[in-house]
Amino acid sequence: MESNGYRILDSYKPGNAHFDEVFIDSGKPKEHYQNTVDHFNKLTLSDYERINNEVKSSFFNQGITFAVYAEDKKPDERIFPFDLFPRIIPKDEWQELENGVLQRNRAINLFLNDIYHKKLILKDKVVPADLIFSSKNYLKEMVDFTPPGGIYTHVSGTDLIKHTDGKYYILEDNLRCPSGVSYVLSNRLALKKSLFDLFNKLKAKAVYQYPEQLLEILKTVKPKNVDVPTVVVVTPGMYNSAYFEHSFLAQKMGVPLVEGRDLFVEKNFVYMKTIYGPQKVDVIYRRVDDEFLDPMHFRKDSMLGVPGLMNAYRAGNVTLANAPGTGVADDKAVYNYVPDIIKYYLNEEPILNNVKTYHCDREDDLKYVLENIDKLVVKPVDESGGYGITIGSTLTSEEIDAVKVKIKADTRKYIAQPIMSLSVHATYIEDNKEFEPRHIDLRTFSLLGKNSEYVLKGGLTRVALKRGNLIVNSSQGGGSKDTWVLD
Amino acid sequence: MLSRVANNLYWMGRYIERAEHFARYSKVIYFSALDAPILKTYDRDFVQESMLYMAGIFDMESKTEKDVLFKIGLDAQNSNSIISNVSMARENAHGARSAISTELWEAINRYYHLVISYPVDTYLTTGFYEFTQMILDQTSIVRGKIYGTLLHEGEWAIILIGMYIERVVQVIRIINSKLNDVFKIEQAGHSVTEQSFEWTTLLKCVEAFDMNRKHYASIPDKNQVLEFLLLNQSCPRSISNSLSGIMRYEEKIRISEKRDSETIGFKIGKLQQKYQYLTIDDFKDNVYELLNYTQEKILEIGSEFEKKYLSY
Amino acid sequence: METFYIEYTIENNYEKPVKKANFGLLILPAKNPFQTIKEQSMCCSDGKESFISPNIFGFDLITHYIDKPFTRFLFKLFATVEVKKLNPFQITTLSPLEEFAIITSVDYQIDNHLFLTSTSLTKMPWNHGIWFPVYRSEQSLFDYLLELNNFIYKLLSYSPQSTNVDTPIEEVLKIKKGVCQDFAHVFISVCRENKIPARYVSGYLIQGDAYIGASQLHAWVEVLIPELGWVGFDATNNLLVDNNYIKIAHGTDYRDCSPIVGVLETAGQQNSKHLVIVKNQQQQ
Numbered sequence A: 001m002e003s004n005g006y007r008i009l010d011s012y013k014p015g016n017a018h019f020d021e022v023f024i025d026s027g028k029p030k031e032h033y034q035n036t037v038d039h040f041n042k043l044t045l046s047d048y049e050r051i052n053n054e055v056k057s058s059f060f061n062q063g064i065t066f067a068v069y070a071e072d073k074k075p076d077e078r079i080f081p082f083d084l085f086p087r088i089i090p091k092d093e094w095q096e097l098e099n100g101v102l103q104r105n106r107a108i109n110l111f112l113n114d115i116y117h118k119k120l121i122l123k124d125k126v127v128p129a130d131l132i133f134s135s136k137n138y139l140k141e142m143v144d145f146t147p148p149g150g151i152y153t154h155v156s157g158t159d160l161i162k163h164t165d166g167k168y169y170i171l172e173d174n175l176r177c178p179s180g181v182s183y184v185l186s187n188r189l190a191l192k193k194s195l196f197d198l199f200n201k202l203k204a205k206a207v208y209q210y211p212e213q214l215l216e217i218l219k220t221v222k223p224k225n226v227d228v229p230t231v232v233v234v235t236p237g238m239y240n241s242a243y244f245e246h247s248f249l250a251q252k253m254g255v256p257l258v259e260g261r262d263l264f265v266e267k268n269f270v271y272m273k274t275i276y277g278p279q280k281v282d283v284i285y286r287r288v289d290d291e292f293l294d295p296m297h298f299r300k301d302s303m304l305g306v307p308g309l310m311n312a313y314r315a316g317n318v319t320l321a322n323a324p325g326t327g328v329a330d331d332k333a334v335y336n337y338v339p340d341i342i343k344y345y346l347n348e349e350p351i352l353n354n355v356k357t358y359h360c361d362r363e364d365d366l367k368y369v370l371e372n373i374d375k376l377v378v379k380p381v382d383e384s385g386g387y388g389i390t391i392g393s394t395l396t397s398e399e400i401d402a403v404k405v406k407i408k409a410d411t412r413k414y415i416a417q418p419i420m421s422l423s424v425h426a427t428y429i430e431d432n433k434e435f436e437p438r439h440i441d442l443r444t445f446s447l448l449g450k451n452s453e454y455v456l457k458g459g460l461t462r463v464a465l466k467r468g469n470l471i472v473n474s475s476q477g478g479g480s481k482d483t484w485v486l487d
Numbered sequence B: 001m002l003s004r005v006a007n008n009l010y011w012m013g014r015y016i017e018r019a020e021h022f023a024r025y026s027k028v029i030y031f032s033a034l035d036a037p038i039l040k041t042y043d044r045d046f047v048q049e050s051m052l053y054m055a056g057i058f059d060m061e062s063k064t065e066k067d068v069l070f071k072i073g074l075d076a077q078n079s080n081s082i083i084s085n086v087s088m089a090r091e092n093a094h095g096a097r098s099a100i101s102t103e104l105w106e107a108i109n110r111y112y113h114l115v116i117s118y119p120v121d122t123y124l125t126t127g128f129y130e131f132t133q134m135i136l137d138q139t140s141i142v143r144g145k146i147y148g149t150l151l152h153e154g155e156w157a158i159i160l161i162g163m164y165i166e167r168v169v170q171v172i173r174i175i176n177s178k179l180n181d182v183f184k185i186e187q188a189g190h191s192v193t194e195q196s197f198e199w200t201t202l203l204k205c206v207e208a209f210d211m212n213r214k215h216y217a218s219i220p221d222k223n224q225v226l227e228f229l230l231l232n233q234s235c236p237r238s239i240s241n242s243l244s245g246i247m248r249y250e251e252k253i254r255i256s257e258k259r260d261s262e263t264i265g266f267k268i269g270k271l272q273q274k275y276q277y278l279t280i281d282d283f284k285d286n287v288y289e290l291l292n293y294t295q296e297k298i299l300e301i302g303s304e305f306e307k308k309y310l311s312y
Numbered sequence C: 001m002e003t004f005y006i007e008y009t010i011e012n013n014y015e016k017p018v019k020k021a022n023f024g025l026l027i028l029p030a031k032n033p034f035q036t037i038k039e040q041s042m043c044c045s046d047g048k049e050s051f052i053s054p055n056i057f058g059f060d061l062i063t064h065y066i067d068k069p070f071t072r073f074l075f076k077l078f079a080t081v082e083v084k085k086l087n088p089f090q091i092t093t094l095s096p097l098e099e100f101a102i103i104t105s106v107d108y109q110i111d112n113h114l115f116l117t118s119t120s121l122t123k124m125p126w127n128h129g130i131w132f133p134v135y136r137s138e139q140s141l142f143d144y145l146l147e148l149n150n151f152i153y154k155l156l157s158y159s160p161q162s163t164n165v166d167t168p169i170e171e172v173l174k175i176k177k178g179v180c181q182d183f184a185h186v187f188i189s190v191c192r193e194n195k196i197p198a199r200y201v202s203g204y205l206i207q208g209d210a211y212i213g214a215s216q217l218h219a220w221v222e223v224l225i226p227e228l229g230w231v232g233f234d235a236t237n238n239l240l241v242d243n244n245y246i247k248i249a250h251g252t253d254y255r256d257c258s259p260i261v262g263v264l265e266t267a268g269q270q271n272s273k274h275l276v277i278v279k280n281q282q283q284q
Helices: A031-041 A045-062 A091-115 A129-133 A181-194 A196-201 A210-220 A243-253 A309-314 A338-346 A363-371 A397-409 B003-035 B044-054 B065-073 B082-095 B102-116 B120-125 B128-149 B154-187 B192-205 B209-216 B222-231 B239-253 B264-276 B287-310 C096-104 C106-111 C141-155 C169-175 C180-193
Strands: A065-068 A076-079 A082-089 A155-162 A168-174 A231-234 A263-266 A269-274 A277-281 A283-286 A319-321 A376-380 A414-418 A424-429 A434-449 A452-455 A460-464 A478-485 C002-018 C021-025 C035-044 C051-054 C060-066 C070-083 C198-205 C218-225 C229-234 C245-251 C260-264 C270-280
Touching: A031 A082, A031 A196, A045 A076, A045 A082, A045 A181, A045 B102, A082 A091, A082 A181, A082 A424, A082 A434, A091 A155, A091 A168, A091 A338, A091 A434, A091 A452, A129 C106, A168 A434, A181 A196, A181 A210, A181 A243, A181 A460, A181 A478, A210 A231, A210 A243, A210 A283, A210 A434, A210 A452, A231 A243, A263 A277, A263 A309, A263 C060, A269 A309, A269 B003, A309 A319, A363 A397, A363 A414, A424 A460, A424 A478, B003 B044, B003 B065, B003 B082, B003 B128, B003 B154, B003 B192, B003 B287, B044 B065, B044 B154, B065 B082, B065 B120, B065 B128, B082 B102, B102 B128, B120 B128, B128 B154, B154 B192, B154 B222, B154 B239, B154 B287, B192 B209, B192 B222, B209 B222, B222 B239, B239 B264, B239 B287, B264 B287, C002 C198, C002 C260, C021 C070, C060 C070, C096 C106, C096 C141, C141 C180, C141 C218, C141 C229, C169 C180, C180 C198, C180 C218, C198 C270, C218 C245, C229 C245
Parallel strands: A082 A478, A231 A283, A283 A319
Antiparallel strands: A065 A076, A155 A168, A155 A434, A263 A269, A269 A277, A376 A414, A424 A434, A434 A452, A434 A460, A460 A478, C002 C070, C002 C270, C021 C060, C021 C260, C035 C070, C051 C060, C198 C218, C198 C245, C218 C229
């Protein structure tokens, strides 16, 4: 208790080598964390553990779990680890982030519209045409087709980190089916229950509006001649690792959660099979990848898709969000051009920084990469979820040689970036029963509709729970924190 | 409502109900046998046979008590075990996750986790009562959430149709199973008083003992018990009451139909009417016949219901 | 002006009942300035009227959604098409050098990228060991294409059933045999290697005049020639496309033009029969 002088954050040693979000070097909390640190210091360790366990069992009962798939094994159901200590972002710092994210989304949307129509940015040689046309995510089905409202990226997730210099850097854009937003809302709910006192002292911006905003955005891009659109969420099914999120969003929006097999296309209209017969569907928030959408067009073996969906889409009778073919813009090789893309379409300076990126298909870059692998992170351009990432500083010389061979075999497939130093945040480590600095990043969620845009205030702070680990993805042992934007 | 989701809800209802009947039957049979008056015929083998009969298992090789308890309770390989039924209920709820309330989902999910994490050792040694009682308690919670947290519309009605169809099926099985036991005892030449113990057990198997007492205020005998469990409209697990339930909830989701004897509504209605105007004297000599007929009809109604509303 | 009568029949028989199916048929003669459809009728075993809508390249796609179990799918098309006489030997006013400059310009390459990007069916293997003619600025594109047409005609021998619709070029060049799709894919591939926009065309070919490949749907290639537009080459017959050819559709490769695409729910095998009849009206 306080009376005997023990305070649970006293043993915390700030991560001096990295940017510590909570404390300054002397161990004093930063101003915007003062209330929170005081609050935690009033708790005994057993109080803290009790709250922590309550939250954990509440997540478990809610089924906020994800499945980890490994070859030859049954999927393993786990709770998404959650840390009670919230990440706090001051108002002004957030405003700049929000502006930067929106700027980026607007530019990317214009870019997609351009590369599927006039291709001016390619003709002006700002972005190499080959890079676009050789991408497997560039879809001929989208050429010269304008999606309703001209919107491609209705939902984007932008991954950011804070480097040792205290500045935010964009790590990557997620323009296909970014997931994680359900965790943001669930985390907030859990924290409100367990730290309600603290909410009285700090005013954190609300996050619960996201599903309503998403539904509104989806309605703005309804097909022509539809008054009140029927909106559905399409999921690959309950065995998908993000099924919790799909059902969460459908339920919070109050719309049906459907699978491909619930839908069919007749005469270019999409219907769902209900107990009273077919019902027309107008807007589909789909959480199924492009290549599985329509076996008539893409993968013939897809059991998740709807035969004829692309024709219905191109006929303008149904809206898909996000539009197919947006993956061409979140390709890690295109990432490097995003600052130029922003300047090209918006005539503005990018608000948020990119991380320096080396493209292995460029001779000079390849040479640099091969000579400096130990200082770089090597990533395949077309994978997500943290798969295939190699961090040079952790490799033996044999492993480095193996990576070199891999890169040389397919140079278009790899990019490399300097090892960015993710900021650290005080995080409770159950095994050691104390708070320790752990690396974090931030995924923001933004929505783009016809004449409307929205950014979820805060986003998902992901934390790498293993000491020294830089990969924060849940499939790689990462957890999350509630993120508070101060009012 | 999506047909696939309706299918999930219907089967969720059936599995929840099924797990409850299995657990209750096993519990009652097992514990009432411990001090049964006819110890000689009522030995452990007899009890195990009865439990296996109810669970539809006829091909067990080793039949030690532990094997039997494991098989019907926590054997995930046995698709008829309690754990399998609860898993299937949860799986179906998961598939219909966005169509049911958070409260109902959490109740089912918690139920499922309690069952799958129940230690096998404890179950086989000291926990059999606690485990089966837990199933009954969790079922009550889930049933409460079904009534209290869903709009009394389509989704709710479909879950209940599933539960009531399953109830008819299981109550018939329970009665059959007990008639079977009594037949063996009769053959061994035991008295009517000794048989009354069996009728008491049967009532307990469907949680109807106290209700029966209240209604008749006398020691239960065969005809009285059968009248109660088949025909009594007020007894929540009687066949007659369950058929009314199916009819009531089917009407909730029915869209206008032609007057046609082939429709589901017609078939349920006819069966229910038959029970409304039946007396014990009509069937006391032919109980098996009536039970078989009802079982056949209810399965037919179930499969037509699936075809009409649940196929996708 | 010549008038052709076309009959196309497809019959699929299934071992086990098909629960439901989606079919897309790309078999209707295209509407363009060279060919006019005078009459057209079709019927399908599902008893429903065909639904026609544009595919991604704007060609009429017939679709049928069937949700009642069946074991046989039968579709018939009858059409009468009027084809304009045209002289395939057209002359451009551009010098070879001017032509070359246009073709290799960035904007031209970008505008026609769909027909310049290699696909899995038109991907040229790196070690085929064949000296295909190379397009140079000294030669007119048209002359080059005639040379290429002749080269491929001689390189491959026409051999029904030697390949299937998924056979990659690598295999075709190894066995030096193929059907019209393979001739077209090889032609397209060489063009794209030389940065010349080329597209796959499916269509009908008049029967009875000793053309190769007329008993089934035929395939040829269209190449974009500055000033002239898209010009058709048929390497299978070493011919230029003329009024004996009736176009259905074009695309980046066979997959954009397959006459029938079906997605079905069934467990068993199927067997498939196609019958094509193309007659000059006078022959009737």
